[in-house]
Amino acid sequence: MVVDDEPGIRSGVSRILKNYTINYPFLEDDISFNVVEAATGEEAIEIIQRKPPAIVLLDNKLPGIQGIDVLQFISAHEPNILVMMITSYASLELAVKATNIGAHDFVPKPFTPQELRSSIENITKHYFLRQMTRKLHREGKQVRFEFLTMLSHELKAPLNAIEGYLRMMQEKQLGESLDDYQEIIDRSLSRIQSMRNLIMDLLDLTRVESGKRERDLQDIDLTLVARLVVETMMPMAIQRDVTLTLESDEPVVVKADADDMEILLNNLISNAIKYNVEGGWVKCKFSKTPTYATCSVSDSGVGISADDIPKLFHEFTRIKNPLSRNVSGSGLGLSIVKKIADQYGAEIKVESTLGKGSTFTLQFPVSAENPA
Amino acid sequence: MPTPAKKTILIVDDDVDYLYQLKFQVEKMGFETVTAESQHEAETLLNTIKPDLAILDLMMESEDSGFILSYKLKRKYPDVPIIIATAVSAETGMTFGINTEEERKWIKADLYLEKGIRPDQLHREIVKLLKL
DSSP states (O other): OEEOSOHHHHHHHHHHHHTOEEOOTTOSSOEEOOOOEESSHHHHHHHHHHSOOSEEEEESOOSSSOHHHHHHHHHHHOTTSEEEEEESSOOHHHHHHHHHHTOOEEEESSOOHHHHHHHHHHHHHHHHHHHHHHHHHHHHHHHHHHHHHHHHHHHHHHHHHHHHHHHHHHTTTTOSSGGGGHHHHHHHHHHHHHHHHHHHHHHHHHHHHOTTSOOOEEEEEHHHHHHHHHHHHHHHHHHTTOEEEEEOSSOOEEEEEHHHHHHHHHHHHHHHHHTOOTTOEEEEEEEEOSSEEEEEEEEOSOOOOTTTGGGTTSTTOOOOOTTTTTOOOOSOHHHHHHHHHHHTTOEEEEEEETTTEEEEEEEEEOSOSSOO | OOOOOOOEEEEEOSOHHHHHHHHHHHHHTTOEEEEESSHHHHHHHHHHOOOSEEEEESOSSSTTHHHHHHHHHHHHOTTSOEEEEESHHHHHSOOOOOOSHHHHHHSOOSEEEETTOOHHHHHHHHHHHHTO
8 A cells, every 4th residue: 555645645545566576486376456445544544444555655644644643543453564654755763663663664756666666575574574583483382282181181190190190009898808909000100101101202203393303314124124113013913813914026125214214113003003903913914126116014903984084194184083092192102103114204105994904005116316 | 788789881982092091091980981992882882771861072082972962861861871972172162061040951961071070079079869
């Protein structure tokens, strides 16, 4: 909006900005301008109240209320509007006052079309950067807040449970003999274990998320990493009566950090064992083509409904159904998997049938010279 | 003097340990209990029984399961007092409370209690709500 009592200035500004566009490398679309004219401060305020513009070019000397009054109104009611003062003569006092109230810039009158354009370009850049910063800030804060809320909930629940059990013991509520407390001792230990797992997962997540960490990229045979993970997981599989097998005919080499790959496979294979049925199976398979290295982990487990699949990779999502209710998990495993996969440009596919089982497939691009 | 029929208290919480402990405490106070581990399970239960009071966890399947359950329970049995047991305010710094008439209108609970409340306090609140 241009606010000036001289019609020549108003139409001049309109004309100069009519076909003027600005583009910034960080914005997809070019920015063009739509000029609204106001001859008095009163008229300007009315327009602002109706439909606030992004930028106001404001003359100070106006017939009724002064430009500085309009500026005051803007700072009080529409602080998002950026104001550029048009000053006919250099008045230091006015400039200081206007800056204090929140004017962004000054353009001396008379100005050449080029002067106006360059001022407008500056102020526009400021406008969009500020908007983007605010948006990022808002989203970041929101995500962080949700994460912390969920995290403290997940960390406090086991503490509350254990505290409750300890109080029952302290007050000997179940009887005099230690045997009476065996069940709640077991429950307490199991809650402590799941809390430990959560903390381990959190460390993994922090490690994956922190950009500072140097990843040690080397040619790694995924089947070797898988063999290690399978060995570690075997006791858990035997305990749950799940047959765990690894199928690989040839080395499947990707350029990656060994720790990352171990975390990936660990999460996928341990999920497949945990969310399984007695007498079930887990198969870990590898294959490769000239462009892709593929790893898939299939299970005969509880499965995931189509509705729940999109939620899988969110932090602290634990899909609850009667079949999975006794499984303990941090709710972070798959979000860690997703983050690592993203860093390597790998695609994750999930196929699942409720009650039958699931297959998680990871596809690494191998042609890329420099993964991630 | 004939003893009045035992009052039944519905307890809903997705944390099996918390459920076990609360059930234990409430039964020790001399009440009958029925328990459910989810909003859904509780709704099914409510088709066949009408408890004298309900203690609901706030966050179950989703962040507002407790609210939804509380709302549905009140619609079905407007006279059943509801306690929402929550750890949320301590975790987030958000404070919940039902003080104004407007809050009471859409948060259909009679009382909010922090999880970790002492059994004797809980007992007092239950007695008050049941008007015993």
